[in-house]
Amino acid sequence: MYIEIIPCLQDNYSYLIIDDSNNTACVIDPSESQPIIDFLDNKNIKLKYILNTHHHYDHIGGNKELKKKFRSTVVGFKGDSKRIPEIDILLEDNQIWKAENFEAKIMHVPGHTSGHICFHFFKEKLIFTGDTLFSLGCGRLFEGSYEEMYESLNKIKVLPKETKIYCGHEYTLSNSKFCKKFDSENKDLQKKIEKIEKQRHNGTPTIPSTLKEELECNIFLRAKDVETFSKLRDLKDNF
Structure with missing residues (x-):
């Protein structure tokens, strides 16, 4: 299997998980249908499943058209x-969803929305975090509490450190500025910023990150308690 990153809208990413043994795919969070259709048709790949992390329109906007075209x-x-x-x-929290060669554990991670989930493809050590965890950031709290978001991030933090993080948006460079302001002595962060500046200069995605990198550099994952996390989230909202 391999992952294809599909840029959508202004700064969204949708992801195709492609099983090259039978030319089938899942799509994670199709913001819009056309870029996904174009890629699949060009490669003659059949879209079998549409996986949504949450209900926001920029994550489900392509559902209807993709389902209609591919009978997904x-x-x-x-x-x-x-x-x-x-x-x-x-799906339910902690359920193992398995279909054909695709298999993921479902993690309910409320905070950004009340019904947000992550898809953890544990065999491949990949997780699709939607708008809960970004590279060097985390989602705004639209429907959940600080405590819920903090606990949701803690669920992700205990996964294997080599787990690759695929999030919903290309926010990494702007997130880095906030992390740098409040964690300016962090050498790992300084190295990561150099890397992402080169990636963006070259027009390439900063995704995936790894959990190891995020634990070292993401100020929200480095918060020691919910009070610290809450203060950081408020500061970021007004940054």
């Missing part, structure tokens, strides 16, 4: 069954 199955959290269009399979 839409997969999402049971708590968001009324907010995810065309949903077919309702």
